[in-house]
Every structure is written in C-alpha cells, then in structure tokens.
Amino acid sequence: MYEQSFKKPGSVPASSVDVRSNSFLSKVYGYMAIGILISAVVAFLAALGFQAWFNASPSGTVYTTYIYVMIASFVGLIITSVVISFISLKGKRSIIVPAIIYSVLMGVVFSEFVLFVDSYIVGTAFAITAMTFAIMYFIGKVAKNLSWVGNLGYGLFFGAMMMSLFFLLLYFVAPGALTPFAIILDSVIFVAILLITMFDVWRIQQIANRGAQSNNLALYCAFSLYVDFMYILMRLIFILIRLFGSSRR
Numbered sequence: 211m212y213e214q215s216f217k218k219p220g221s222v223p224a225s226s227v228d229v230r231s232n233s234f235l236s237k238v239y240g241y242m243a244i245g246i247l248i249s250a251v252v253a254f255l256a257a258l259g260f261q262a263w264f265n266a267s268p269s270g271t272v273y274t275t276y277i278y279v280m281i282a283s284f285v286g287l288i289i290t291s292v293v294i295s296f297i298s299l300k301g302k303r304s305i306i307v308p309a310i311i312y313s314v315l316m317g318v319v320f321s322e323f324v325l326f327v328d329s330y331i332v333g334t335a336f337a338i339t340a341m342t343f344a345i346m347y348f349i350g351k352v353a354k355n356l357s358w359v360g361n362l363g364y365g366l367f368f369g370a371m372m373m374s375l376f377f378l379l380l381y382f383v384a385p386g387a388l389t390p391f392a393i394i395l396d397s398v399i400f401v402a403i404l405l406i407t408m409f410d411v412w413r414i415q416q417i418a419n420r421g422a423q424s425n426n427l428a429l430y431c432a433f434s435l436y437v438d439f440m441y442i443l444m445r446l447i448f449i450l451i452r453l454f455g456s457s458r459r
Contacts, residue, residue, distance in 0.1 A: 231418040234428055238414060241432030245313045246439065252317025257324035283318045290315065291437075298430045305429050312433070316440055323447055331454065335446035342404070342442060343411075343435075350411035359412070363405030366398055393452075400445045407438040 263272055290312040297305050323332055350356070414431045 230421045230423060234418040234423060235415070237425065237428040238418075238431045238435065241309075241429055242436045242439070245309065245432065245436040248310065248313040249317035249320055249440070252314050253320040253324050256318050256321035260321060260325060280319060280322060283315045286315045287312060287319065294430070294433060298426070304426055305433065309429060309433050313436070320440070320444070323444070327447060327451065331447060331450045335443055335450055338446055339439060339443045343407070343439060346408050346411040349408055350415040353412055356409050356412040359405050359409045363402050363409055366402035367406065369398070396445070396448065400442075400449070403438065403441050403445060407435075407442065410434050410438055 260276060264276075290308050293308045294305050294312065297303050297308065414435070417427070417431065
C-alpha cells in the first residue's frame with residue numbers, strides 16, 4: 211500500500227531529499243501527536259461524564275448502558291479502520307475525517323482505563339510507551355532493512371490469534387488451566403505489536419527517504435503509528451495491572 215502511494219524521485223540533490231524527508235516525518239509525527247491528544251482529551255472528558263452519571267444514578271441500567279457504549283465504540287473502531295484503509299487504497303480522498311472519528315472513539319474506549327485504573331499505572335504505561343517509540347524511531351532511522359521484522363511480527367500476531375481460538379475451547383474444558391496460557395498469549399501479542407511497530411517506523415522512514423510529500427500518505431502513516439502506540443499503551447496497562455494488582459473498583 212505504502213509503496214504504491216508515491217513516486218520515486220529522480221536525480222534530486224541529497225540535501226533536497228533530506229529536507230523533504232524531514233518535512234514528511236514532521237507531518238507524520240505531528241498528526242500522530244494530534245490523534246493521541248484528541249483521544250486523551252476525549253478519554254478524560256468521557257471518564258468525567260461517566261463518573262458523574264454513575265454517582266447520580268448508581269443503578270444497573272446505567273452500567274449496562276455504559277457496557278453498550280463500549281461495545282458500540284469497539285465496533286465503530288473496526289468499521290472506521292476499514293473505511294480508512296479503503297480510502298487510502300483509492301488514494302483520492304482525505305482520511306482526516308475518519309481518522310478524527312477513530313481518535314474520538316478510541317478516547318471513549320480508553321476512558322475505561324481512566325475510570326477504573328489508578329492514574330500512576332496509566333502514567334507509567336504512557337511513559338514506557340513513549341520511550342519505546344523513541345527507541346523504535348532510532349532503529350528505523352539507522353536500520354538498513356527490517357522487512358524480516360515485519361514478517362516475524364505479523365506471523366506472531368496471526369499465530370496468537372489462532373492460539374486464542376484454542377484457548378477459547380480450553381476455557382470451556384478446563385477453565386482453571388487457562389491462566390498460564392493467557393499470560394503466554396498476552397506476551398506473544400505484546401512482542402508481535404512491538405515488532406510490527408518497529409517495522410512500521412522503519413517503513414515510514416523509507417517512504418520519507420524516497421521523497422514522499424502526499425499529505426494523505428502522511429495522514430495514513432500517522433494513523434498506523436497512532437494505532438501501534440495505543441495498542442502498546444493498552445497492553446502495558448494490562449501488564450502493569452497484572453504485576454501490581456492495582457485497579458479501581
């Protein structure tokens with residue numbers, strides 16, 4: 211998808227290519243930061259709203275409605291993600307509107323962590339995720355070829371998805387035996403996401419080095435990194451909760 215979205219430059223001076231590369235990457239990471247900011251603001255406001263609603267009317271209906279809102283947001287994320295991919299393949303329209311919608315929906319989903327997880331765990335997870343991305347950026351900047359990392363990451367991820375079907379069957383047969391397998395599955399998924407993120411950062415760096423300037427391409431690259439960032443953040447929160455056993459009730 212990425213490779214078909216730009217033309218390779220001809221004999222362009224290296225300094226000009228560097229300027230274009232830096233400009234493109236600035237747009238990518240700028241759009242990514244805006245997406246994260248939108249999700250953070252929405253998550254905070256949604257958490258405040260839900261908390262006020264819970265306090266004003268602590269009934270089963272309120273909590274049931276909250277669950278429905280979360281489910282609808284998850285479904286919305288899936289649909290919006292498909293729409294963004296479809297528009298990007300066509301390459302004729304801007305993805306900014308569906309990208310904003312995705313960020314808002316992700317903020318609603320993330321409000322669950324703001325509501326029910328201690329703030330120091332969320333903050334620690336965010337700091338670790340930010341440092342992870344800094345490392346990924348450095349690797350993507352200096353690495354020559356990380357195609358194998360992408361293949362390994364996607365292989366682990368889809369393998370973990372297949373394993374989850376087995377664990378679902380195991381849950382009905384022997385629920386007590388599920389815990390150690392669940393830890394292994396979570397670890398595999400987390401490693402897979404890290405590898406995919408490393409590959410995405412490297413691939414976007416290669417796109418920038420080839421002189422890409424399309425604003426829509428920058429938006430799509432930013433969206434890919436934004437999704438990677440949020441997945442790593444949420445996985446880290448789950449890991450920290452498991453390690454420290456600290457979540458609000």
